[in-house]
Amino acid sequence: MAPSLPTSILLLLAVAFTVVSAATSTSPTAPEDGIRVVSAEKRIDLTGPIVKVYLTLKVHNPATGSDASHVLIAFTPLEAQHLAIVKATRAEGKRKKKVYVPLPVEPVDLAANAPDGARLYSVSLSAPLRPSETTTMEVFYVLTHSLEPFPAEITQSESQLVYYRDSAVLLSPYHVLEQVTYVKMPSNRVESFTRVDPTSRSGPEVKYGTYKDQLPYAYSPILLHHENNHPFAVVEELVRKVEISHWGNVQVTEQYKLKHGGARHKGVFSRLEYQARQSISGASSFKNLLARLPPRVHSVYYRDEIGNISSSNLRTDSHKSELEFEPRYPLFGGWHCTFTIGYGMPLQDFLFESEDGRRFANLTFGCPLLNTVVDDLTIKIVLPEGSKSPQAVVPFLTEQHLETSYSYLDVVGRTTVVLKKKNVVGEHNVPFQVYYEFNPVFMLAEPLMLISAVLLFFVACIAYLHMDLSIGKSQAS
């Protein structure tokens, strides 16, 4: 035992040292700067296929601390995986003149992460929070694929039940003094929910709390089993191709791979029951989709690899165009379909010239289908032939690279900016810009090529008619 004692002391010392060093290495995001959440309210909206969470945090910086420029938000690893977007705003000004200022949110490096693999996101405050100041923040985030169908397979006549897992208390790197959680479900049909007292339910809404004095990283799992017959439309893959032509048109082609992401359909599909008893048969299936397109779209088409699909309807007004369409067959859980939507838009609505002489196209990110999740989004912006030094400005992180594509008599090819992003929801439908340099002379390249080809053809014809190509000598008659 003799040698073990010093080792254990050493170990202890080492542990103590590391703890101290961790504490002393005051990274700006470490929770030890004494911030407390005075009160928190978490509202979870389960009414759609996508989970939306609204957090209201009242954050207090104690008098002993220093200025805080960041506030951290924590997510479980699973949540972080399904997290599509996080937005934060801060209320500024007094009661009447209250304005909400959007705040930048960034994921924190893995190295500084908290226990149990919790992921931290840091909200940078516009003005640092001084000691003994209090501020109110609104955080909004969207989780996709977080409703797990149970039972996982249903027949045509059953309705769809899903599980939702979360925590009753707020997962936070700070002390939470007071906190409430509200969960709103789409219907009164709730099979079961976990009770973490105090818990109360009124209709489709369950209230957890009020909980007081929760330690950092407190977690108390809850499970809600409820009915959700909303269409779980999931676009597994979407490729949007935007072709910009300086002759006056922006052509968009969108290729969708759609799936019903809810409980899988099992057994018989009876058209008879589907048609005769629509209210109870195939309640979770869907056959309509709605796409919101820019105003003034023209030549819209809707087809798939085997031809036109004749069930679509386009409504246009001065603000937007709405394309309502049906896939070839109603989609039940686990069924797939693919289709392509294409449309043209007038160039002057989207292409502008910036002050430094470059052009920029102002386009919308995301997917025009409402209430859908896009697992894998690729946007290809095909710039006109001869454009140089393209640069895409997108308000969030995307994977970007350049390609060259060829169409309609191209010689050098068109520069194509490719943007890729996973897990895209409706909140990503924000404008983004692609800047590039373009010399209008290139517009004439292809017409000139055609003209010279026709000219050459005629010259060849004339030459042929004036030549005698016969081998034998021609004699005068």
Add this chain to the structure above:
Amino acid sequence: MAEVEASTAASGDDRLRKASGGVLCAFTLLLIGVLAFSIRLFSVVKYESVIHEFDPYFNYRVTQFLSKSGIYEFWNWFDDRTWYPLGRVIGGTVYPGLTLTAGTMWWLLNSINIPLSVETVCVFTAPIFSANASWATYLLTKEAKGHGAGLMAATILAMVPSYISRSVAGSYDNEAVAIFALIFTFYLYVKTLNTGSLFYATLNALSYFYMVCSWGGYTFIINLIPMHVLLCIITGRYSSRLYIAYAPLVVLGTLLAALVPVVGFNAVLTSEHFASFLVFIILHVVALVYFIKGLLTPRLFKVAMTFVLTVGLALCFAAVAILVALVASSPTKGWSGRSLSLLDPTYASKYIPIIASVSEHQPPTWPSYFMDINVLAFLVPAGIISCFLPLSDASSFLVLYLVTSVYFSGVMVRLMLVLAPAACILSGIALSEAFNVLTRSMKFQRPRSDDGLPAAEDIITPGTSSTAATIVKSGNITKEKTENVSKGRPSKKNRKEKEWVGSSPVRPDMEEKLCVLPAEASAMGILFLIILCGLYVVHCVWAAAEAYSAPSIVLTSRSHEGLHVFDDFRESYAWLRHNTEVDDKVASWWDYGYQTTAMANRTVIVDNNTWNNTHIATVGTAMSSPEKAAWEIFNSLDVKYVLVVFGGLIGYPSDDINKFLWMVRIGGGEFPHIKEEDYLRDGNYRVDAQGTPTMLNCLMYKLCYYRFVETDGKGFDRARRYEIGRKHFKLTHFEEVFTTHNWMVRIYKLKPQKNRIRGKLKLKSSSKASSMRKGAGKKNPWQ
């Protein structure tokens, strides 16, 4: 052309007139091409740019494969997604002409970066080749009767309904390309016959090769041309031009045809090609005879003739006897089934129900003649007469072409397509001659004005009447004459000159005869002809727009609420494509095989290439068997889904119940336990209360009408207009997995094999010996 004019030192005025005539002619041809192309676009405008019907889907799929994998992969393509479990060697069993044409067009376009999809190219291949076909018609008719008739014939062909029916945009079928190849081959043959140029003879062989690549109908060419050669020989029109036109075609053509995998050695082995070889021999004998005749004195020649005849006849008989013995030793006498049914129209219905079951192999009715060639039927006799007026090699060929094709079209409605060009050419000749005669007689009725006469004179002068007369009198002299000419000027000038020789003979004697018509009569005649042409145009446009442009995979109906679209076929194919496993096998009647492989991308058991009768009979038997037996057949074929087409809900007549008689007939032909009389009530297939129990219990009935009664409570079948016989029943071995919106396509899944039921096990063990029972008792103490 300019050089010709310069050398002949014609006046500038004449030159200008000819040049403007040439330009006008070229412009008219261009317009005819545009007309031929655009009249076929009704289907795209009214419906959509999509491949039509059944066979085009196969061709489209092959083209897709070609464009994706390249030509060498294509030749070696073994398709395992059809005829499961046999598969099909596509590269060796398909006529590759159409596919290669469209594939080449697609490749060309893509290599200059025009990103058209394979589908678009396929859709527009047929209209493009219709334009080509009408230009080829112009050339062919021009060879026989001059420019005017050529333009007329080209215009008529551009919009003849019979050809439109096979070549609307989207109808991506062999015939679309083959008709062009057919006419062009005939043109080159006639051209060679007129010029005696080996250049055209070689081109002719190449064109024939293209035809062989494109369509099985090439046998028509290789029989028609020998017939014409024989006719020429018999009527004493043998010339060296005839030899040049025919001998290279047979030699080169046969060699080239043997290169096409689907023909291969058939080019020398099957009876369809024997006529050409026989005529080839005869031609050589005749050539020898003419040669010897030139060497010997007439008396010596007679002696030699009798000697040769006796020896030759003996040899001939021996050869023919051997040939007959060889041919007779094969079961079908060396003829393929389709050819036999051409020679004996009743053959198919007697022996091969699968050929008879195809609607386009039925003989046509009179209305279908009127529908497909309309007023041409009345103009053709006039055309024949005008072909005989001065009978030349070219015009005799046209007459022969018409006569044979009339016969073939009478046998099979599909071969109306071969008749159409012949009818167009002869009608074009007739109309052109009639207009010629009528306008001329009007002109000459007038007191001869100053401007009328010189023009007429101009036309007469170049082709002197003596040339025409000699041509009519004897082919011999003409031959020498043209040979002289061809020796003299082998250049382009020469070609121009010969066109004059070929086309002029019509005019001179016309002049003398036909200026006798009174002015009023000729005015009336012109008016009548114009009205007739107008009617034809109206009919053609109607046929193109209404009758022949429906793609048949999308149905539309007009009601007071507006247009209603039935897109059920594609709905079901899209469902199969996206919601079943890639390797699942789908069974359906063979009509839907090509579409299922192309649109749903699933393996099928049988398809429209009906090469294996037994396999089709197996599916037919399964469809006409009771559920359990059918399940066993399908299960043995590894089938997972069964697809039936049902028109009872919306009244779609060509559904599987109406095709059911062929399933029974073909199935019964191979498997005798399926007896047609079991399904017949008073000679009819009925599915109402009078239907036979076998009928109301067979799989097809059950799959079509499963839960049908619940739609309206009575089970009223709108396609057959009566209530069905058996309304309430359950399926035991199949389950419904998909039915389209209008119930037109219903897809069922084979239920998996049941686990062994305990009761059955007990039954088995109790039937066994008592020693077993002892053992069981020991094993299970609670029993």
